[in-house]
Amino acid sequence: MPVDREARDVYLAALDDGWADPARLHAEGRRAKEMLDDVREEMAALLVAHPAHTHFAPTPAVSAERLIMGLAAARSGRFRVVASAVESAMITDAVHHVGPDALDSIPVDEHGRVRLDLLIRAVTVVDVAFIALQHANREVGTIQPVEDAHAAATVSKVPLVVDATASIGPLDPPREWDALLADPTSWGGPGGFGVLALRPNVRWLPCWPSGTPWATGSVGIPAALAAAAALRKSHASRQEATRKVAAATARLRRAIQSIPNSVLLGHPLDQMPHVTAVSFVYADAVAVARALDACGFAVGCGCTCGRHPSGPCPALTAMGAMTHGAIRLGLHPGIVDEDIDALGAALIGAVHSVRLSLGAPQ
């Protein structure tokens, strides 16, 4: 989603005010350090985390890599990482890095929700380093049973990493985690900034020879301030935004249901309010996305979890969904009914013309 206007203003102001390296001793450096400490306090409060255990990294992927390396190092002798089959590449790549055979991938149901029974069984064996579970799936919007997973993790004394990089903003931050990953782009903050938080009792070991364990050098202070400003605003407007965006999603889905041979993906109830994922059978998703782009609508297709941008999405495959013709529509809270109706009409036209050009059943 586009960067929030107020967050953008905060970013620009901080370019003047917080340009200095917070590690330096001069007045500008001390000022930058002060700004960074303040924003860490605020970010921790908004995420219901502890400020001393809330860290910033140059990107969400770097925060995931450092976190996973640090947790794995602290849990030496336990080699298995239990994770749902729909975790993003950011998580699974970092797990492969710490142990090529470490990943124990737990299947998901047809809605993309992790099979809790299988997850609980996998966690009871003593060789588990940690569990990784996303708060909600970025491809189809399904909310994962994070609370139940955390209960199982607590019983087995295994830390739970919750990847909330797609969900905070549309949803309240999750409460049940031992380590949390967040991405300001999901709540209208700037890109190129990662946030992670640990519960004070979670053990990890720094895995980098020098510097802070989470970011070599420093992080961008303007990005930190803008991220916190956007999250503050997102918190304040969430209830109203959720109501508006859920109504818009319902309106969009009614338009989609008039398109023959379309299959809505995701969970019927436990679903992020702004996401609609749909498979248009016998349509080529890339061609549909291009046609919508020409009408001024930015929609997602192909793999959004970071593996291969235009290839079949492994997350959709894991939930047994058709990958061809799969489109992901994320609605901005500012969207109005006229926009939805224009999007619906563009979608109906795009799917029809793409199918026609392929000689497909309509």
Place this chain on the structure above:
Amino acid sequence: MTSSASDIVEVDARGLGNPTTFIHVAKSTRYLSRGTTVVVRADDDSAAIDFPAWAEWAGHAIDPIEPAPEGGYLVRLEVLKGSRKTQHAVESSLASRKGMTR
């Protein structure tokens, strides 16, 4: 598409992509009755990933996909429901196209 005496229909979808593989299979199987076995020869890797989900949606039972000796792979389907939804859609699409050529 050729029919043998024992109700096995072969469909050659080699050289097609995704979703054109499924468009070809849907058109080739639209009038088949329940219980008919369909053997599809195909070679598109991404279509191989989609076959189980497409078969379920279209109302066909599907066996595990096997590599074909001459390259590509073989998919064995059994028509279960007569895939009414697809059939209806194919027919209406044909009807509309006839209308356009008039």
